[in-house]
Amino acid sequence: MTGRFRKLEFAQPRADLAPDLLGATQPLAGTPVRDADHFERAALEAFQAGEFEQALRLYTRCLREDRARIAAWAGQVRMLVELGEHAEARMWADKALETFRGNGELLAAKAQACLREGDTRTAVGASDLAIRSPGASPWRWIARGEVMLVKNRALAPDCFDRALAEPSAGWFERVAIARSHLFHARAAAGLRYLDQALAMQPSQPFIWLTLARCQEALGWHDRALESYARCLQLAPNHAAAKAEVETLTRRGGVSKLVRALGGRFTRVIRR
Amino acid sequence: MECPNCTFRSIPGSTVCARCGSRLDLDALPVEPPRAGRGVVARRVRPSVRSVLFRVRDAADDLPAGYRALFPDPVPPGTLKWSLVPGGGWRHAGYPRFAAFGFALWAVLLLASFLLVRSAAGWTLLIAAVGFHAFLSTSVFARVMGRWPIHRALLGGVGIYLAVIFGVYAPGAFVLSQVALAIEVPAVHGAQSGIRGGDVVLAQGSLLRDGEVEAGDIVVYRLPRAIAGGYAVASGLAMDRVVGLAGDRIEVREDGVHRNGRLLPPDMAPLRGTRHMVGLSFTVPEENVAILPTLQMWSGNQGVASEASCVPRRLVRGRVFFRIRPFDRAGFLPRPHPETTRP
Numbered sequence: 082m083t084g085r086f087r088k089l090e091f092a093q094p095r096a097d098l099a100p101d102l103l104g105a106t107q108p109l110a111g112t113p114v115r116d117a118d119h120f121e122r123a124a125l126e127a128f129q130a131g132e133f134e135q136a137l138r139l140y141t142r143c144l145r146e147d148r149a150r151i152a153a154w155a156g157q158v159r160m161l162v163e164l165g166e167h168a169e170a171r172m173w174a175d176k177a178l179e180t181f182r183g184n185g186e187l188l189a190a191k192a193q194a195c196l197r198e199g200d201t202r203t204a205v206g207a208s209d210l211a212i213r214s215p216g217a218s219p220w221r222w223i224a225r226g227e228v229m230l231v232k233n234r235a236l237a238p239d240c241f242d243r244a245l246a247e248p249s250a251g252w253f254e255r256v257a258i259a260r261s262h263l264f265h266a267r268a269a270a271g272l273r274y275l276d277q278a279l280a281m282q283p284s285q286p287f288i289w290l291t292l293a294r295c296q297e298a299l300g301w302h303d304r305a306l307e308s309y310a311r312c313l314q315l316a317p318n319h320a321a322a323k324a325e326v327e328t329l330t331r332r333g334g335v336s337k338l339v340r341a342l343g344g345r346f347t348r349v350i351r352r
Numbered sequence: 353m354e355c356p357n358c359t360f361r362s363i364p365g366s367t368v369c370a371r372c373g374s375r376l377d378l379d380a381l382p383v384e385p386p387r388a389g390r391g392v393v394a395r396r397v398r399p400s401v402r403s404v405l406f407r408v409r410d411a412a413d414d415l416p417a418g419y420r421a422l423f424p425d426p427v428p429p430g431t432l433k434w435s436l437v438p439g440g441g442w443r444h445a446g447y448p449r450f451a452a453f454g455f456a457l458w459a460v461l462l463l464a465s466f467l468l469v470r471s472a473a474g475w476t477l478l479i480a481a482v483g484f485h486a487f488l489s490t491s492v493f494a495r496v497m498g499r500w501p502i503h504r505a506l507l508g509g510v511g512i513y514l515a516v517i518f519g520v521y522a523p524g525a526f527v528l529s530q531v532a533l534a535i536e537v538p539a540v541h542g543a544q545s546g547i548r549g550g551d552v553v554l555a556q557g558s559l560l561r562d563g564e565v566e567a568g569d570i571v572v573y574r575l576p577r578a579i580a581g582g583y584a585v586a587s588g589l590a591m592d593r594v595v596g597l598a599g600d601r602i603e604v605r606e607d608g609v610h611r612n613g614r615l616l617p618p619d620m621a622p623l624r625g626t627r628h629m630v631g632l633s634f635t636v637p638e639e640n641v642a643i644l645p646t647l648q649m650w651s652g653n654q655g656v657a658s659e660a661s662c663v664p665r666r667l668v669r670g671r672v673f674f675r676i677r678p679f680d681r682a683g684f685l686p687r688p689h690p691e692t693t694r695p
Contacts, residue, residue: 137385141384145383148378148381165388168388173386181357181372181375182372182373183357198403199402200406201406201410202409
């Protein structure tokens with residue numbers, strides 16, 4: 082800086098002022114504060130929009146701000162599960178559990194990862210521990226219900242109802258339950274939860290997207306196309322919905338039949 | 353220092369929560385999660401394989417408790433070492449009857465594979481014997497490994513299997529090849545002292561040799577990789593009869609092979625025909641034996657044929673001494689009479 086600018090009256094650090102009152106450390110008025118809360122909220126929004134990759138990045142960003150935020154660790158594991166990277170999700174859950182021992186949210190996420198990877202035994206153990214650990218959340222019961230979908234189907238609806246009875250349960254938890262059903266080839270049972278979610282939030286494109294996928298899995302291609310159209314109406318730039326519509330319209334009758342039969346075959350195998 | 357997991361307030365400076373054991377120094381903690389590769393193997397193959405393995409393990413878990421009780425738990429120290437002997441691990445773990453049954457079954461499989469050696473059934477039985485040995489070795493640890501993570505159990509099983517193969521069978525195969533070698537007799541020309549094409553015979557290895565080979569002995573020898581004169585010969589093992597020793601004069605005429613001027617009887621002649629070598633005449637050099645080449649490619653090139661007929665003694669592996677198959681003619685092969693071998 083040249084000499085003539087040294088006498089300008091910029092905000093200089095002053096010893097008699099408290100640090101939080103200093104202009105240099107204060108953001109400008111109207112600028113959103115980019116702290117851990119901000120990133121966690123943004124990650125949840127991305128999750129609720131079905132943008133799992135973006136949500137994963139935001140959870141990571143949130144953890145860079147605050148590594149003690151367990152919800153973000155659990156969120157990372159859930160995003161890896163949703164992205165189909167189950168082995169990595171399990172590894173990351175174990176890593177997080179080394180740091181936060183016996184945390185119920187992490188255990189529930191681990192149970193989901195193990196179950197989708199095929200390791201039912203570990204999933205049951207993790208889910209048991211998640212339910213027993215202090216605190217409560219719908220995700221623990223959703224994970225429990227998903228485990229029961231594989232182990233003892235009759236108990237699964239009770240677990241999902243228990244999850245929805247939690248005060249924090251909303252439309253998104255219902256969609257998550259429907260997605261669990263969809264993963265385990267029980268799309269018909271998942272439709273009930275999607276109807277409830279639509280009754281609560283009909284303007285959420287992610288509900289329509291999940292509904293369309295369930296309908297497609299059941300072989301109802303016309304209804305699925307309608308639901309995709311509804312999703313695109315609400316979110317015209319939804320990449321996943323666009324891709325699904327394109328695939329579905331391009332697919333021939335035989336292919337549709339094979340896919341529908343394949344879904345039923347998968348279900349028989351998983352039984 | 354408030355624990356983010358259980359909200360317990362530990363003493364300032366603590367690195368671990370005094371109540372739940374969670375870490376409190378989180379600054380160095382990596383926050384980037386691991387990601388799966390983009391390839392088909394990482395996205396499709398590996399998860400499918402892991403899923404199948406988990407399903408197999410879960411299916412084994414669902415077996416009634418009575419079946420699980422069949423497997424020892426825990427296993428005593430030294431079981432792994434004893435497992436190199438078929439059934440040895442089970443015996444060491446306190447199951448002598450099962451060990452005896454396992455050993456007997458393994459021995460039957462191995463004997464059957466020996467009797468059917470050089471056939472597809474023989475190879476199948478040998479693989480079954482090796483596999484059964486590996487099964488006996490790994491099954492002792494079934495319940496112990498059932499508690500391990502799936503990848504560790506898988507690696508443990510594969511490790512035991514490899515130890516069985518490379519610790520027992522690879523050295524065993526080498527030693528056996530030095531004792532005796534099973535070989536199938538190629539097509540034989542004319543009447544040949546009981547030997548027929550397709551017979552499976554045993555030839556002496558270096559550990560079983562009983563003196564030098566004599567004229568009239570059927571031997572297994574190593575073909576040299578190449579012969580002078582630009583003619584290449586496939587390297588490998590061959591089998592034929594020794595028709596002359598060092599210093600002998602060998603002549604091939606229309607009526608047969610002459611050794612030092614005397615016609616060799618039919619049961620002393622080479623295994624295959626010599627019509628394509630009529631006119632061949634040579635003296636066997638020192639440290640060599642005469643084994644007439646049986647390759648048609650030598651026809652018309654006497655120089656190369658005589659060179660190929662002189663096989664250095666060091667290339668002769670051993671005498672054929674035992675016939676395994678056909679079973680009705682199994683037994684030791686007679687050696688040629690000394691009077692006919694020393695003209």
